[in-house]
Amino acid sequence: MKALMVDVDGVLVHGRPTDGLPPFTYLERDLGLTREMLQQAFFKPYWADIVTGREPIEPRLADVLDRIAPNITPEALMDYWFENDSRLDRQLLEGLVEYRKKGVTLFLATNQEHRRAAYLMERLGLSEHFDGIFYSAALGHKKPSEDFFRIATERSGYERHEIAFIDDSIENIEAARDFG
Structure with a gap:
């Protein structure tokens, strides 16, 4: 080899640096957005294209958040996600x-x-x-x-x-x- x-x-x-739990365990408590809503509105319809580079994450995430959680910016969600999955x-x-x-x-x-x-x-x-x-x-x-x-x-x-x-x-x- x-x-x-x-x-x-x-x-x-x-997962989370403090306890190893999945990154979105406390998403609703921390940001007011449910995991299920994020899954249905963002990950299920768009993730395949994003994870294979056919579409950048920022514009699509901005569109979705404008609809389901207008108080959360794409940057804030990505920071939360990445920091809680580290x-x-x-x-x-x-x-x-x-x-x-x-x-x-x-x-x-x-x-x-x-x-x-x-x-x-x-x-x-x-x-x-x-x-x-x-x-x-x-x-x-x-x-x-x-x-x-x-x-x-x-x-x-x-x-x-x-x-x-x-x-x-x-x-x-x-x-x-x-x-x-």
């Missing part, structure tokens, strides 16, 4: 250091939109632990699509057989294995 690709949500990041698995990070010491190149391989991908690398400091990030909005495909793995592999500079993959989704693991 020359390279290791690591998933983010459910592997490296586990509990890092420090034990895993420490373990990955050993691979880097042995010369293994580390990448993140994740389904993310552009803003959260930047947040992960810059604000959470994952750029200090990983050599790069392959994410769905930048690749135009999300896991478990073979195209996600093909493009990530091409951009990594490694051959399929030189890369290992860590994910919490059996569907993604099987797709990576099937890819090679």
